[in-house]
């Protein structure tokens with residue numbers, strides 16, 4: 460009887476071990492695919508080529524263009540920004556300082572190899588900064604199916620406030636405070 464139980468236990472341990480290895484492997488693979496740049500940034504013009512701009516589509520382009528996010532890179536090209544960078548001890552102009560660029564463009568460290576030629580860094584905090592690099596989900600046939608789109612790099616935020624405060628926080632040299640409701644209302648762009 461005890462022998463049987465022990466055998467059973469060994470079996471269970473082996474099965475769990477195999478499952479664990481498989482899970483760990485697929486996780487690392489997904490991470491690897493992402494790191495290797497499987498998803499690339501295609502730029503706002505690609506996102507709004509045929510979509511995301513008419514009244515019926517929800518005017519996401521207009522809303523973004525008139526938000527400060529669209530100017531976040533240009534802000535770094537001002538004397539005020541250079542002064543902030545200098546005061547922080549950086550020796551490069553703000554628009555060439557990676558520690559400033561990360562929040563003023565893609566929200567992460569800049570890696571040129573992740574940019575397709577249509578991507579324009581001057582567009583600042585843009586669609587893909589928040590929705591994930593679009594090279595693989597941009598096709599209408601994929602975009603139409605939310606699950607497929609997510610598998611192909613689309614990010615849908617459920618913890619919206621936590622996402623915003625990944626940039627809107629005291630690491631920003633000019634940070635004062637962040638009121639989520641008020642700030643979201645300034646950029647809200649739901650699907651109609």
Ligand code: HEC
Pocket residue numbers: 527528530531532534561562563564565566567584588589619622623624625626627639641642643644645646
């Ligand atoms: C990748 C970093 C990043 C993320 C993520 C981000 N922002 Fe911003 N946001 C910025 C930067 C940089 C500016 C300043 C742009 C400028 O003034 O040039 C800004 C400015 C703004 C402004 C204009 C502030 C004003 O005083 O009018 C609003 C509103 C705003 N963000 C809302 C949001 C909301 C809401 C979210 C989350 C859904 C969010 N942001 C996520 C970087 C980010």
Ligand code: HEC
Pocket residue numbers: 503506507511517519520523528584585586587588589590614615616617619648649650
């Ligand atoms: C500062 C971050 C930010 C920027 C920039 C941004 N979005 Fe969004 N967007 C969000 C958040 C957060 C939501 C709500 C949750 C979600 O769908 O991820 C949203 C929602 C949407 C939705 C509605 C999804 C639905 O099912 O209701 C569409 C469509 C969309 N965004 C397209 C765009 C396009 C196109 C651009 C560029 C022109 C853009 N967004 C720029 C953060 C952003």
Ligand code: HEC
Pocket residue numbers: 534535539540541543544547549553556558559560562563625626627628630631632633634635
């Ligand atoms: C952690 C993200 C983050 C980093 C890092 C960051 N910024 Fe910003 N920056 C923001 C956000 C968010 C805003 C808008 C709200 C605020 O002031 O916090 C902003 C706004 C600004 C503004 C406009 C201020 C105004 O009052 O209109 C300037 C200028 C600026 N940043 C320069 C810089 C420079 C220069 C660096 C690098 C030394 C830098 N930022 C690094 C997130 C960041």
